[in-house]
Amino acid sequence: MRLAYDDAMARLAAHDHGVLSTVHPERGVDAVPVAYAIDGVHLGIPVDLVKPKASTRLQRERNLEADPRATLLIEQWHADDWSRLWWVRAELRHVDHAGAADTLAAALAAKYAQYRDRPFARVIVLRVVDVSGWSA
Numbered sequence: 438m439r440l441a442y443d444d445a446m447a448r449l450a451a452h453d454h455g456v457l458s459t460v461h462p463e464r465g466v467d468a469v470p471v472a473y474a475i476d477g478v479h480l481g482i483p484v485d486l487v488k489p490k491a492s493t494r495l496q497r498e499r500n501l502e503a504d505p506r507a508t509l510l511i512e513q514w515h516a517d518d519w520s521r522l523w524w525v526r527a528e529l530r531h532v533d534h535a536g537a538a539d540t541l542a543a544a545l546a547a548k549y550a551q552y553r554d555r556p557f558a559r560v561i562v563l564r565v566v567d568v569s570g571w572s573a
Contacts, residue, residue, distance in 0.1 A: 440570035445525045448511065449568060450475050452525075453548065455511035457482060459500035467500055472552075473509065474544035480509065480529060480563045481541025486556040493558040501531035507563055525570035529563035537562045 440448070454472050461467040471482045484493055501507060512524040538560045545552045545560065 438572055440523070440525065440572055442568060444572075445568040445570040446565075448523065448525050448570065449480075449509075449527055449565075452511045455509045457497060458508045458510070459497050460504040460506060461496070461500050462503050467496060469497060471509070472545070472549060474541050474548050475565070476537065476540050476544050478565050479532075479534065479537040479541060480527065480565055481538065481545060481560040482563070483542075483545050483552065483560055484558045485552065486558060487551050498561060501561070501563075505531040507531065509563075520573045523570065523572035525568060527565050528567040530566050532562050532564045534562045534564075 454470060456468050457471045457473075458466050458468040473480055473482050475481075482497075484495055484498070486493070497507075507529040509527040509529060510524065511527075513522065515521040541560050541562060542555055542557055545557070546555050
């Protein structure tokens with residue numbers, strides 16, 4: 438059953454992680470798991486200093502600079518009870534919004550214990566353009 442916009446947004450706000458897909462100029466779709474927080478129409482993805490990385494200059498950021506479109510997919514899976522399955526897809530656009538980055542950094546710190554001290558190099562800000570979903 439197709440989810441209503443408000444229900445899809447509520448699930449997006451309540452969930453804690455998803456798969457972000459951006460467009461790599463040569464490979465095409467570039468999908469990575471991410472933590473995120475949402476505040477109204479803006480969604481923030483941390484470039485954190487918690488998890489080991491080769492660099493804080495992430496491929497997803499380079500992809501978004503070349504093409505600002507992105508999609509975040511979240512889902513709930515139950516192998517034994519398919520009546521509880523659902524997914525939500527958020528269509529996103531990368532935006533440069535310092536005020537939203539500050540608000541989203543605070544939201545990330547409130548949502549995740551690992552981010553309480555705000556160990557971010559920065560927060561990637563994306564505007565939610567559309568959201569859709571399905572539920573069993």
